[in-house]
Amino acid sequence: MDASKSGNGGAGWDARMIDEIVAGLAHMPGALMPVLQAVIERVGFIPPDAVPAIARALNLSRAEVHGVISFYRDFCTGRPGRKIIRVCRAESCQAMGAVALAGHIQSRLGVGFGQTSADGDFTLEPVYCLGNCACSPAIVVGDDLYGRVTPKRFDEIFFSVTSSRSSR
């Protein structure tokens, strides 16, 4: 496995890393969710090849682990873009123009929901409420929450994120 390619804030992965994560959490009752979350935090996604090791270490069947992974929106199994952009599509944000905003963001990034831009920089995901409803419409870019996002404000955010990346 190529460990040099880095994903969404995470590093590459190898079997030892997965074993280490599982070993540190396996004692918890109901350890599977924390284990999968830790994998996401370290690797950026859940590599399908890591499932057998997780299953073995937690004494579960692969099917059980797969079933859990496929149930939850957070557990993606493909490497996402370097930054994930989440756009709230729920009611309060809709009432403040989220539909138009989502359209604008899609054309700005050149991708639809669930897709990653060709340069691997951004993955666009829907989210159903960020608890920021009083400041609708709301989006998350990477780790940062934004409120009252107009198409113009999105462009400013997008510009500052992309220019800080290229200046590194």
Place this chain on the structure above:
Amino acid sequence: MTAVVYVPRDSSAVSLGADAVTEAIRTETASRKLDVTIVRNGSRGMFSHEPMVEVAAAAGRIAYGPVAPADVASLFDSNFLDGREHRLRLGVAGEIPWLKSQNRLTFARAGVTDPVSLDDFIAHGGYRGLRRAIELSADAVIAEVTKSGLRGRGGAGFPTGVKWKIALDAPAAPKYVVCNADEGDSGAFSDRMIMEGDPFVLIEGMTIAALAVGATQGYIYLRSEYPHARRALSETIATACSNGYLGANILGSGKSFELEIRLGAGAYVCGEETAMLESIEGRRGMVRFKPPFPALEGLFGKPTVINNVVSFATVPIIIERGAEVFRSWGVGNSRGTMPFQLSGNAKRPGLIEAPMGVRLREIVHDYGGGTASGSPVRAVQVGGPLGAFFSESMMDVELDFESVAARGGVLGHGGIVVFDETVDMARMARYAMEFCAIESCGKCTPCRIGSIRGAEVIDDIINRRRPRENLEVLRDLCDTMKFGSLCALGGLAPLPVLSALKYFPGDFGLAPRDVDFIGADLTISTSGAASTHAIAGR
């Protein structure tokens, strides 16, 4: 003397630039060589004016807002540290009518204190409830909660004390206390504001519950969309542990209680309590059949008290001041206050803690000031994505469990979303079905398949494809979902649809009489009113 400046750390305030404002204040104090302490408080919930900066002045805490980083230098120029005049000056924070007119019990400290400071919490009355609870017997604590009339704020409205009593009387051990912090309802943010703005009160409420029912382990099931809440909770749980408020022998009571955060992973249905238990146990969030009820057989098959964040956070003040203080507010069987959350196209959105029974108009118009866009209010959704829509002519509805139910709606978690004239209610109805389809756990067919079908049928009606037949199909689908679903996701998803049809038939290309089959309480008459009207060909 050191001046104290408050800038909220609340994630909504941060989403509007509160961190940048904090930075600007730091820069300005450094360059002016001033002695200023910045406290990152919670938000008071008046989001029209966030980021709202406050200064501790002689006259009290003077608020300024909404503050942008570019305003900071001029605030210093105007001597805002002494509470002086400035175009953003709002006066003494607690005296701002929007805030002062509220009845803050659960949210008394939110926005006032430093959320992660135990000293601040205690200085503002924190942990008095727990100390009193330790002096009382378990039965007396539960009796007080029961007497207060507190009903679950998570949506179902079950009496909190009754639930605790069942868990207390359950013989099995160990017992658990689980806080439902999934706050999946769109339009809801009161749980978030407690966790970010006064997290100790949640810990205190859960600890009181644990001591009362004899639980030794607690979990907070927190949605992954709330990283700010997670940080505030992690920090305060650690502080509570190291100061003897959590862990072994709490405050010398001889009782112990451990508390741990578990994260959700982006599944709305995991807010349903049994799906949440499945998730904590490490499985797919599939809803369980009830009975057995969680209070008897819950987490890992053991007696488990499950309550919403606001429910737990309301307990300390009830124990501290007595049931009567809470009970004296509200109407009928809906006692106390409710933190309503106003959002959507509202001019002054935010958190409004008001007595149960407050009228919709007071929230939407008096507090909310109508729409943000300035055009008329057209629709209001009460109680989250599964709640009913109300029209502008229904502003007299009282917001309590019974009155909202009488109109066929649900109070839910107290979220209220405003829509202006531009809203297309057929599209909102379609969205409700779509949301149900996306979030269904898949256990029952009416919800899993019905919702997909529902969205298609609404599309057909909108596109004038055999509207008469399709309205009948939709009616039957709604009926089947309502009565054939295991949990409220499938069971309530018809509410937004039926209410949109009933009050806004024109948006579907229908006439009012076409939707006669929907009663004033949103019940569906199966006598087939839809089919008796000739709506075909229109």
